[in-house]
Structures are given as C-alpha cells and as structure tokens.
Amino acid sequence: MSPATPKPPQQPEHRSGFACLVGRPNAGKSTLTNALVGQKVAITSGRPQTTRHTVRGIVHRDDAQLVLVDTPGLHRPRTLLGERLNDLVRGTLTEVDVIAFCLPADQKVGPGDKFIANELAEVRRGRHRTPVVAVVTKSDVVDRATLAAHLVAVDRLGEQGGGWADIVPVSAQDDFQVDVLTDVLVGLLPEGPDLYPDGELTDEPEAIMVAELVREAALEGVRDELPHSLAVQVEEILPREGTGDEASGRPPLLDVRVNLFVERDSQKAIVIGRGGSRLRHVGTQARHGIEALLGARVYLDLHVKVAKDWQRDPKQLHRLGF
Numbered sequence: 276m277s278p279a280t281p282k283p284p285q286q287p288e289h290r291s292g293f294a295c296l297v298g299r300p301n302a303g304k305s306t307l308t309n310a311l312v313g314q315k316v317a318i319t320s321g322r323p324q325t326t327r328h329t330v331r332g333i334v335h336r337d338d339a340q341l342v343l344v345d346t347p348g349l350h351r352p353r354t355l356l357g358e359r360l361n362d363l364v365r366g367t368l369t370e371v372d373v374i375a376f377c378l379p380a381d382q383k384v385g386p387g388d389k390f391i392a393n394e395l396a397e398v399r400r401g402r403h404r405t406p407v408v409a410v411v412t413k414s415d416v417v418d419r420a421t422l423a424a425h426l427v428a429v430d431r432l433g434e435q436g437g438g439w440a441d442i443v444p445v446s447a448q449d450d451f452q453v454d455v456l457t458d459v460l461v462g463l464l465p466e467g468p469d470l471y472p473d474g475e476l477t478d479e480p481e482a483i484m485v486a487e488l489v490r491e492a493a494l495e496g497v498r499d500e501l502p503h504s505l506a507v508q509v510e511e512i513l514p515r516e517g518t519g520d521e522a523s524g525r526p527p528l529l530d531v532r533v534n535l536f537v538e539r540d541s542q543k544a545i546v547i548g549r550g551g552s553r554l555r556h557v558g559t560q561a562r563h564g565i566e567a568l569l570g571a572r573v574y575l576d577l578h579v580k581v582a583k584d585w586q587r588d589p590k591q592l593h594r595l596g597f
C-alpha cells in the first residue's frame with residue numbers, strides 16, 4: 276500500500292464584511308470600537324449619547340477585513356432627533372453582516388436592554404437573519420461571580436430571538452478577550468476580498484471627526500442637560516495662504532471655523548464661561564486633537580450660536596446634517 280500523499284495545507288478563506296455595535300447609551304461601544312481597531316477613531320465620553328454619527332473603524336488582518344460601524348445608542352425616542360437616530364440605527368442593522376450587542380457587566384439587564392433585544396429579535400427573524408453576538412463589556416469592573424450571573428441573564432435575554440450566535444465577555448480597558456471577540460465576529464462574516472485599502476482606519480469625512488473632537492471638548496465637565504442640546508458644524512477647513520513650505524514638506528496652517536449650536540441663551544453662557552474662559556479651554560483642548568488628526572498646525576475659530584429648539588425642527592436638523 277502506497278503512503279497517502281500529504282494534502283497541501285488549505286488556505287483559510289478570506290472573509291470581509293460589516294459589523295455594528297449596538298447597546299444602550301454608555302455601554303462601552305465607542306471604547307470597544309477603538310480597542311478592536313487599535314487606534315482612537317470613535318469619540319468616547321463619560322456622558323451618554325454622544326456618538327451621533329456612524330463612525331467606521333476597520334480591522335485589517337491577513338485572513339479578514341472587518342469594518343466596524345459604531346452606531347448611536349439605540350434608545351426609546353423622545354424627540355424628533357431621537358427618532359432619526361433610531362431610524363439610522365435600524366437602517367444600519369439590516370445592512371451589516373453581524374451585530375455585536377454590548378451589555379455592560381456592571382449594570383443589570385434592564386428594560387433598555389430588553390427593548391434593544393426585541394429590536395434585534397426582529398432583525399434576526401427578518402430576511403437577512405443577521406447573527407447577533409452578545410458582548411459583555413467592562414468585565415474588569417465586576418468579580419467572577421457577578422460576571423457569571425450576568426452571563427446567565429444575558430443568555431436568557433437572547434432566548435426570545437432564538438439565541439445569540441455567541442456570548443463574549445470583554446474589557447476594552449484591560450484588552451481582555453478583545454482578540455477573541457474579533458475572531459468570533461470575523462468567523463461570522465461571509466467570504467470575500469478586502470473592502471477598503473490597507474491602512475485606512477475610517478472613512479468618515481475629516482469634517483465630521485473635527486466636529487466630534489470639538490463636541491467632545493465642549494461637553495467635558497459640563498454636568499447639565501447639554502449633551503442633548505449641543506450640535507457642532509464645521510463651516511470650513513482652509514489652508515492659510517503663504518504658510519506652508521513645499522521644499523521642507525511643512526504643511527500650511529489650517530483655518531478651521533466651527534459653529535456650536537445650543538438651544539437656549541443659558542446654555543450659550545455655559546459653553547462660553549465667565550469672560551470666555553471655558554470656550555478658550557475648549558478651543559485649546561479640541562485644537563490639540565484636530566492637529567493630531569490633520570497633521571498640521573490649526574487656527575481654530577469657535578462660534579457659539581443659539582438655534583432654538585433645533586432638536587424638534589426638521590429644517591434645522593437637515594442643516595446640521597441629521
């Protein structure tokens with residue numbers, strides 16, 4: 276009997292597709308996106324509901340490309356803006372290949388999670404049968420017994436929709452099991468070639484990222500209702516004439532003009548601060564981030580404007596890009 280010819284090693288199939296992170300506000304979606312991608316692309320903040328735009332990060336591997344869509348927090352709509360956000364989330368859910376449902380380990384499974392689980396059950400029953408992975412985030416903040424109990428509760432939450440494709444506890448902060456989650460998500464993608472060129476981390480227009488940096492700085496340390504009442508619009512990003520030097524490769528200074536919209540005069544006063552001190556601080560904070568993002572020196576010109584009840588006005592929402 277002749278020995279069996281050894282088979283050539285099988286090349287693993289290349290996979291590619293879109294994943295979307297959902298979860299109640301503050302569940303850790305942005306932080307997890309950053310941990311998965313390995314670089315800061317989405318904007319995190321201690322305050323809930325700050326992620327308004329769909330920011331994508333891209334995980335490049337030899338065997339796969341995973342495009343992450345970081346959605347705004349799915350929540351019960353209270354205003355027109357809330358409804359638009361939810362429409363955006365629902366639209367995203369049916370377009371992706373896999374959904375990661377983030378449930379923070381330090382919070383009991385509550386009505387907000389059940390609301391989202393119901394939505395996801397619909398998506399799983401739908402035409403696309405999109406698989407949903409339950410991700411228990413912030414697992415570093417609880418002990419093992421609490422984590423175990425939480426995993427059981429999360430498992431039970433998935434029963435109505437026919438069960439989760441997987442359950443993965445992670446800590447974005449301690450880089451615990453983030454690679455395991457990547458493997459699980461990649462395993463649920465269809466076979467396919469790269470969707471984006473290597474090295475590209477986000478396809479967000481620069482202006483949106485600039486707006487998010489300003490928004491993040493403007494919300495920092497403000498303890499009132501501001502997060503729901505602040506919109507940021509980048510009016511222009513222009514190279515200033517005669518400031519660059521082609522020979523040495525020095526980029527020109529960029530003039531960045533940004534409008535911050537609030538709903539009331541009292542909120543305008545909060546953003547500006549006594550004698551303009553707070554706004555100056557916001558400007559400095561944001562400028563550092565923008566310079567790092569754009570790789571050039573920046574002159575940041577901030578204007579605070581009152582756009583009354585903009586959250587409820589379709590015309591204003593449109594103008595602000597919603």
Ligand SMILES: Nc1nc2c(ncn2[C@@H]2O[C@H](COP(=O)(O)OP(=O)(O)OP(=O)(O)O)[C@@H](O)[C@H]2O)c(=O)[nH]1
Pocket residue numbers: 298299300301302303304305306307318319320321322323324325326347348412413414415416445446447448449
């Ligand atoms: N201890 C710990 N804290 C975390 C972890 N991930 C996120 N956080 C914190 O949780 C808070 C919310 O995190 P985000 O990533 O902004 O949450 P989000 O779900 O994107 O929030 P929204 O934009 O409001 O939807 C921040 O203060 C994070 O620092 C983690 O793995 N461990």
